[in-house]
Amino acid sequence: MGNIRVRINGVTKEYEEGATYRDVAKDVQGEFEHEILLMIEGGTLKELYKKIDGDCELIPLTAGDETGRRTYTRGVIFLMLCAVYETIGKELVEKIRVEYSIGNGIYCEIDSAEGGLRQFTEKELEEVKKRMKELVSLDLPIVKRVVSRSEAIKIFHQERLYDKEHLFKYRRESQSSVYTMNGFTDYFFGYMPYSTGSLKYFDIINYEKGFVIVLPEKKNPEKVEEFKPMQKFFSTLVRTNDWCAAMDIENVAELNDVISEGGINEMILLQEALQEKRIAEMAEMIKHRPDAKFIMIAGPSSSGKTTFSRRLSIQLRTIGLMPHPISVDNYFVDRKHTPRDEDGNYDFEVLEAIDIEKFNQDMNDLLAGKTVQIPSFNFETGEREYKGDFITMGKDDIL
Structure with a gap:
């Protein structure tokens, strides 16, 4: 019976043919701070019970890694x-x-x-x-x-x-x-x-x-x-579950039932109605807080922040308020000043990609009753532009 050669952390060791990833994990465990749970071989995850097919290079994964x-x-x-x-x-x-x-x-x-x-x-x-x-x-x-x-x-x-x-x-x-x-x-x-x-x-x-x-x-x-x-977050998740229960869709199998029975359009309309109802409730909550002048909408890239701000703006206008959606993207620093990540690519997710000083100045000026021209970021040229978008906060205005 021959041996197989396994390389980990730049060191190559030999194991008997038929050895498992578990055998290797036990052998090298002392070199790792946390217990090894999986291996990566050639970009593919390997469970420890499996036998190693041949010579390879392995990357151990622990609970300290996301996977x-x-x-x-x-x-x-x-x-x-x-x-x-x-x-x-x-x-x-x-x-x-x-x-x-x-x-x-x-x-x-x-x-x-x-x-x-x-x-x-x-x-x-x-x-x-x-x-x-x-x-x-x-x-x-x-x-x-x-x-x-x-x-x-x-x-x-x-x-x-x-x-x-x-x-x-x-x-x-x-x-x-x-x-x-x-x-x-x-x-x-x-x-x-x-x-x-x-x-x-x-x-x-x-x-x-x-x-x-x-x-x-x-x-x-x-x-x-x-x-x-995290009570607010938990309450939101519970409310989402309640929505699913109202639509009789509490798991993927029940969603498949609706689709296979031709009920997908009705389901979408019901979901939209429930969401619009909730957004209208938010608008009413905001109206009953007259001192609140800022509504902050947070979320990762492409999560629907802009779409949500537009839908909320419509509901706010129906009850007499004048919303002014302002995208933080418009306060990006010019492209030549944008930080780069470790691979040399522009990193728009870090705080330094935003002109915080200018953003704070404009928001404070608006709260002070001054007229402010809001910038617009041109993603083609990579520069901030001004196109005459002036805002002056009145009694019913809200950002």
Whole structure:
């Protein structure tokens, strides 16, 4: 039997033919600050249980990397599901819904088999947490299997995962991967850690109508910080869920149902009506705060800030206010002064790309009742221009 040569961090080592990525991870773990969860080979992610095909160069990933953190998160969710079903009993649980990320946690809810939501008692919470830690200490393998679509549907039915059973009826691929932990099988969109022993750091707390899985931060994967609630953000997510419930679309399978039954246009109209109603409510809230002269709209590139500002402006005008949308893009510094990133490309996302001094001066002048000419940034020439867009703030004007 021959050997294979593996290069990591500029060092080449030899391993016996048939060695797995796990074997290599264990061998080089001491060189890395955090536990290795995955490998990258030739730009492709590799789970640790797989055998290495031949000579290669590997890049280990840990929970300190974004991809590794997502893998760790999936593992802890799987751990939680297994522990809840074992502790509470599958017959008492209709389904466990992993809803959304909030800060350093993931909010979940349990639908009771008897109807309504079920929240952990303090005793149940401690039992679930204890069982999760027991599963970690057992260092159980997380086993991946490739099964046919029909077999996956059968598994989901047996595990009472009816939403996934419903979803897979629309799946076109003939095969899918499922994972098993301590006899419980589920499907996850993404890779898993090698075993439960890698999932040492987490907490679970009751929150609102459900509970939160608290995870370590990426910068320090071995430390679980105290959960910091983000109430406004959480309320927005809950409202979105309520919208989905109003449209009878609470998961992708139900969305597929609507599309296949020809109801997509009605769904879009209903969604637009709900959103317009909410924007109108925002406008009324703003009107009842006469001292508020600035409305700040934040979001990443191409997230719809400009479109939203126009829709809000229409609603504000219908109730007698005079909005003046101002894009911060118009305060970009001239292109020749724009900072560059490490690759030498223009970086428009950093604060230094904005002429903060000029922006602050114009906003303060407007608040002081002065007339200000608002600039317009020409993205073709890369320079700021002035085209006679003058604003003077009156009693009903708002920026």
